[in-house]
Amino acid sequence: MKDFGYERVHDVSGAVALLGADPDARYLGGGTNLVDLMKTGVERPTRLVDVRELPLDSVESTEDGGLRIGATVTNSDLAAHPEVRRRYPALAQAVLAGASGQLRNMATVGGNLLQRTRCGYFTDVTKPCNKREPGSGCPAVEGEHHNHAILGATEHCVATHPSDMGVALAAFDAVIGYETAEGPGELPLADFYLPVGDTPHLETALPSGALITGVTLPPAPVAAASRYRKVRERASYAFAIGSIAAALDVRDGVVREVRLAYGAVASRPWRAHAAERALTGGPASAEAFAAAADAELAAASPLPRNGYKVTLLRNLTVAVLTELTEEAAR
Template identity: 85%
Template sequence: MREFDYRRADDVSGAVALLRADPDARYLGGGTNLVDLMKNGVERPARLVDVRALPLDRIEPADGGLRIGATVTNGDLAAHPGVRRDYPALAQAVLAGASGQLRNMATVGGNLLQRTRCGYFTDVTRPCNKRAPGSGCPAVEGEHHNHAVLGASDHCVAVHPSDMGVALTAFDAVVSYETADGPGDLPLADFYLPVGDTPHRETALPPGALITHVTLPPAPVAARSRYRKVRERASYAFAIGSVAAALDVSGGVVREARLALGAVASRPWRARAAERVLNGAPATAEYFAAAADAELAAARPLPDNGYKVTLMRNLVVAVLSELAEEAAR
């Protein structure tokens, strides 16, 4: 591990100034991803700016929705009564994400910024366009059974590992940040950049930006929502496929649907094509399957991850069917 300087920020402007003074610095929240990457040489910051003491650790009502501070722990987020009541899929996603110990350390801001768990990315002896631009993507021809089937490119086929991000994407969350030039906001739909030929550029955050909070707008449909995660072992594993879904059904017809997919792309994937099929359609397994097919028509699987297309189709139908059955009771 590279030797590094450590500073604890006292306020948001001070944290931003410390990072601006050193382009090799990184913000430190819970450190559950960053410190691991430092240990294996992927990240080599010259300075860590600890932001855990900043006043960004509250969850508050905001214009009918919720305002979640960037240093709120994943554990506190999942346990919050307002989250559990109004956005249950978000609480379920966070609880599915890691062990209790990790949830009590990891922060909301850090969760959104976590890097891929692709083995080629975390192995500094191997090429990786995300880690070393232009070096190649060995996963395309190598180990890729848990890699992307949507939105990938020849330059990178890794998937984003966040469970929380999938639910936040379904509910149109907005990320707020602070820079030396002032504050800004990014809808989560625009937060992650497409892979294209620059997979090392992961987010649209300006250089040196500090995430300050995430806002969930009011969404009555979110109160009837669910997150379902499929993984290769029962506990503490990253998803091979996941769905965050919300459904408003009246008289057997879908009035509103929200759908986001996880572990299928380099970012949490909002299933807009599926939503267009669902809205105004009968709430039946036939239409749920048609919606899944409309979204997955763009899938471009590799030789060893084609199973994800069938998996995600079945997962979408199962979760939507469960929500529709609950609405009919």
């Protein structure tokens, strides 16, 4: 590992100033992803700016009935927060589905959003990878890609975003707040992650050196009836091979409102707008749920060894929406 400096900051402006003065420095949250990448040589920062003592560690209700979540709230505290569990249960479930108890005690909301892909070529510095080394190629297209993207990918990169938390945030229209030397800014999650295109190394629309300060969830009464379901290759301590965050308001057998987002299928949490449109105002039936998933997944371009994800996502959609419909009827 290359030598690096370390600084602990106590105020937001001080943190932003340090990154402004040294573009090769990195913010350090829980370090559960960044430090691993430093050990393998994927990341080689000159300095770590530890943000964990910034006053960004609270979850608060907003005046309009939403929630504001600080960037340094740990994954454990987020999942345990009573208002998150009551008003956005799929978010608490998604966070709890990730990593392990020890990791969730360290990992922060800001770091979770910016964790990097688990594509094996990206983390192996002896291999080419367009994301790590632009222009070097994407061996995953012809090689190991059973857990790679089926939606929104290009021949330049087929990696998935690994976050479970981000999938629930996508379903609930989260807005990411950040601070730069020029002042604060906001990005809806839908605009936060950039399309892959031919620049997979450019992952987010965050300005250079920006510090994520928090995430705001707008009020969403539908979110109280929500669920996160994750499929993985072993029962714990594994990333998703497919996941869904779903919320459903169904009355008299008719879908009044629905939110759907998929995980482990694209370079970002995938909001399933086509499926939502297909369902809204129609019957809450297994046939309709399957047809809605088909409408969304019509855009899928699976690789030779990850076509199973299309069936997996279709089945997850039907199963989770059926469960939510049955619960609404009780």
